[in-house]
Amino acid sequence: MKKILSIFPVALFVIALMAWGNETAAQQQGGRDRANKEVNQAKQKGKEKAKEADEALQKEQERAREAVKEEEERAREAIKDEEERAREAMKDEEERVREAAQKEEERIRDMEGGRKDKARDKGKGNAYGRNKGGLEGRDFGQARAEEARMKHQERRSELDRKVEDSEQKMVQARERIRIAREDLEKEKASKRIPEDVYQQRKEKIDNAEKAVTELEEKIQKGRKLPGEI
């Protein structure tokens, strides 16, 4: 009994120690779990933030690309307009100069030639023949041929530009028509539009297709014309 009494406090102390140890271990485990959880949450948040940043960056890049594209488009259109204006102005100026020169020559001829010369000139060749601008015979012929060639080249360049522009227009129109047709067929298949609306839209698309074909024919015609004579 005495032995038991002497061992009892020791046993009690050991039991207490074990209980305290278990509790501490449990607390430590709980702390680790919390820490792990927090770390996981932090990682998750980090990932989300990185994802958001990526998305924002992509959006920004997309916007920048769009802006650059629009700017390019605007610049292209501005250049085209400017070229068109310059061409028109040049044409007007040429026309004015030609008219002024013609009037001046007529005036001089009227002053110098009188009625007799006029009667003699009458019926002698075409307008070019009468208005030689100080040139005679072969020189006049050469100048006239040169003028005709220049005019031809100018018009040919204009035609080439028109053909190029129209080709682009044609390609874009074809693509739009294809998309419109696909959309229409999808809508019809899903029965989202009534038959009469479908027919109306189909007719419009067919008309657009015809207009594209017509433009293509004109372009082909333009291409067949000789460039050099």
Place this chain on the structure above:
Amino acid sequence: MKKAIIVSGILALALAGCTGKAAKEAEKARAAEIEQIETVTSQIDSTITEIEEAAMKLDTIMSEL
């Protein structure tokens, strides 16, 4: 001597006549060339107009699509 002068005169006249004829021929050829160029230029002008009209028509139809 007289004969030589006469022959020379005739030759000179013939030469002048031939030269004039050649010049006329050249002028004719040039006129034909000019006419051909002008014809093609006129065809180009009408084709440009046709292309412009067709493009305008296409624009109108596409805007309604």
